[in-house]
Amino acid sequence: MQPYLSRALEPTLAHALANFPAVLVTGPRQSGKTTLIREELSASAEYVTFDDPLERELARTDPNGFLDRFGEQRGLLDEVQYVPELFQYLKMRIDQDRASYGRWLLTGSQQFGLMAQVTESLAGRVGILELLPLSFLELPEDRRLPLAQEIWLGGYPEPRLRPATRDLWMSSYIQTYVERDVRQLHKVQDLRTFETFLALCSARHGQEVNFASLSREAGISQPTVKSWLGALEAAYLVHLLPPYFESFGKRVVKSPKLYFLDAGLACTLTRQPSAEAALAGAMGGALFEGWVVSETVKALTSQGKRPELYFWRSHDGLEVDLLLRSGNHLIPVEIKLTASPTGRHVDPLERFKRLAGDVAAKEGILVCRVSERRPLPHGNLALPWSEFPEWARERTGGSLD
Numbered sequence: 001m002q003p004y005l006s007r008a009l010e011p012t013l014a015h016a017l018a019n020f021p022a023v024l025v026t027g028p029r030q031s032g033k034t035t036l037i038r039e040e041l042s043a044s045a046e047y048v049t050f051d052d053p054l055e056r057e058l059a060r061t062d063p064n065g066f067l068d069r070f071g072e073q074r075g076l077l078d079e080v081q082y083v084p085e086l087f088q089y090l091k092m093r094i095d096q097d098r099a100s101y102g103r104w105l106l107t108g109s110q111q112f113g114l115m116a117q118v119t120e121s122l123a124g125r126v127g128i129l130e131l132l133p134l135s136f137l138e139l140p141e142d143r144r145l146p147l148a149q150e151i152w153l154g155g156y157p158e159p160r161l162r163p164a165t166r167d168l169w170m171s172s173y174i175q176t177y178v179e180r181d182v183r184q185l186h187k188v189q190d191l192r193t194f195e196t197f198l199a200l201c202s203a204r205h206g207q208e209v210n211f212a213s214l215s216r217e218a219g220i221s222q223p224t225v226k227s228w229l230g231a232l233e234a235a236y237l238v239h240l241l242p243p244y245f246e247s248f249g250k251r252v253v254k255s256p257k258l259y260f261l262d263a264g265l266a267c268t269l270t271r272q273p274s275a276e277a278a279l280a281g282a283m284g285g286a287l288f289e290g291w292v293v294s295e296t297v298k299a300l301t302s303q304g305k306r307p308e309l310y311f312w313r314s315h316d317g318l319e320v321d322l323l324l325r326s327g328n329h330l331i332p333v334e335i336k337l338t339a340s341p342t343g344r345h346v347d348p349l350e351r352f353k354r355l356a357g358d359v360a361a362k363e364g365i366l367v368c369r370v371s372e373r374r375p376l377p378h379g380n381l382a383l384p385w386s387e388f389p390e391w392a393r394e395r396t397g398g399s400l401d
Contacts, residue, residue, distance in 0.1 A: 004039050005157075007032065008138050008302035009131050013040070016127035016304065017102035021094040024080075024106045024118060027131040028236035028261075029177050032157050033107040036131060037076050041105060045074035050082040063089040080106045081114040087121035094125045115234075127304075132236065133262055134160055135298035136389045147369065147385055151291050152275030154264020155298075170268040182235045188228065193220060197228055201238065201258060202269035206286030208255045208313075209240070229258075236261060239297055244310035244323050244330070246359070257311055259290040261297065266290055279337070289321060289335045292367050292388060296324070299393040308396070312352065320352045326395045329361040339369040341382045349380050365391075 009025075013036075016023045025033050038047060046069070050056045059066045063086050067075070080086065090104060097103075106126075108114040118126060133155030136144065143161075145153070152166075153159055156173070159166040178198065179191060188194045197218045204214075209229070215222045232238045240256035260266040266287060272278035278287055293309070300307040308325035312318075312332075322333040332352045336345055349364030364380040367388045374382040383391055 004035065005134065005138060005140070005161075007036050007131065008135065008299075009036065009129060009304075010040060012129060012302060012304040016129060017105065019101060020125065020127035021098060021100055021102075022090065022104040022106060022122060022126040023102065024108065024114075024122075024126050024128050025131050026108050026114065026128065028133070029109045029181070030156050030158060030173065031131050031133045031236075033109070033131050034078050035157070037078070037105055037107060041074065041076060045076045045105070046070055047076040047078065049078035051079050056082050059083045059086050067093060074102060075104050077104065077106045079108060081108040081117075084114075084117040087117050091121045091125065094122070098125075129304055130236075130301050132298045132301055133157070135302070136295050136386070137299060137393065144386070147288070147291075148275040148279040151263040151287050152267055152272075152278060154262040154267075155294075156262060156264065159264060166264070167268075170264060174265070174268065177235075178237060182231055182237070188231075193218065194228070197225075198232075198269065201229070201232065202260065202266060204258050205260055205266050205270065205283070206289045207258060209258050210255065237265070239293065241293060241309060241311050241322075244312045246356075259293050261294050263287060263291045263294065285337050288337050288385070292333075292335045292385065293322060295389040296322070296392045296396075299389055300396055303393075305396075318348065318351055318355070320348055324392060324396055326361060328359075330356065330359055331361040331395060332356075332364045333367060334365070335367045337369060339371075341366055341368060341370065341374065341376060343377065345382075346376050346378065346380050350378055353378075 013023065013025065025037065027033055034049070048055050050059065060083055067089060094103070118128065134157055135155060136150065144150070153163055159169045179195065183191065183194050197214070197220065200214055200217055211222045211225050214225045218225065229238070229240065233240055237260060239259045239261050241259060242256050243254055245254070260269065267278050270283055272281065272283065278284065296309060297307050310323040312320045312323055320332045321335045324331040324333060332349045334345060334348055338345065345366050346364070349366070353360040353364060362379055366376060366380065366382045367385055368382055370382050370384050372384060373387070376382050
């Protein structure tokens with residue numbers, strides 16, 4: 001059995017339990033939600049999983065009797081998306097004692113229907129947290145690997161901690177969760193077309209979304225493209241990085257950039273043959289950029305925050321890969337595979353700072369493969385890829401108090 005790895009979400013979870021009658025931990029399948037709640041809280045609570053069909057049936061047919069079994073104990077209800085009928089009864093119980101904080105801890109994977117039920121039934125009564133796959137910051141130093149392996153294995157606990165299972169696990173995950181659960185939940189009838197759409201999206205990892213091009217190549221309408229992309233985003237499979245709309249005197253693009261949240265899944269979907277080939281090949285830059293964006297998303301999400309992250313590109317070619325909100329400023333970040341930064345890598349940072357004026361932070365960042373921090377001209381800084389997640393958390397983080 002693999003040893004339990006502490007998750008960065010734990011302090012945020014404790015804070016939420018102390019301030020809400022119910023807490024929902026959601027996220028993609030196999031990201032570690034059940035392990036987290038059982039490891040942290042099962043000693044002081046009763047755990048029930050609705051993966052068990054008998055528990056599902058009891059909760060549906062006799063919801064009050066089901067909830068009575070917990071008595072005064074905290075209830076840990078795993079995979080609650082299977083019993084949406086229970087939410088109304090939870091609401092009534094919570095309203096009888098609104099000061100009983102942390103009474104119910106729920107988990108669920110299928111965000112679309114689940115969130116609609118929560119919003120309707122438990123608004124104002126539930127704290128909602130997201131547990132994404134393992135981040136680089138959550139790994140002990142002796143489990144951190146070279147960049148190619150980090151990207152190849154991704155962050156889902158099973159392949160990350162048991163690399164020998166990686167290929168089979170990834171293909172099974174795509175078949176069961178992506179192609180079956182996500183497709184069925186969104187009532188996508190044509191599996192072959194959905195598979196084509198998924199392949200087209202993976203080929204665009206790290207690129208701006210061109211809805212017309214996706215529509216044409218997949219043979220579906222643009223509204224369907226937007227709907228299916230929304231399904232992938234709601235399932236925590238992709239992150240759509242929004243553009244920063246302030247023009248700074250230039251026209252800017254208004255389409256998001258598409259990233260698969262897990263680098264290992266991105267490698268599998270784009271049919272990379274090996275870790276080394278993935279980083280050295282045509283997709284290497286996009287896979288590296290996606291890893292950096294994903295790690296930044298994870299660092300903020302684990303603090304219970306919605307990531308304020310953007311990219312910026314004008315129609316005349318000015319581009320900044322990532323903008324981080326830090327207080328009242330935007331920190332421009334360039335992401336390049338190079339191990340030898342030059343002046344041309346600083347140019348986009350400087351052009352953005354000049355156009356953005358007081359909105360821009362004084363220090364721009366180049367995330368790359370240098371072995372140690374390196375000062376760059378005009379107050380900019382080259383950061384090793386392995387140091388960037390911690391740096392980003394410090395710049396964008398904050399206390400829960």
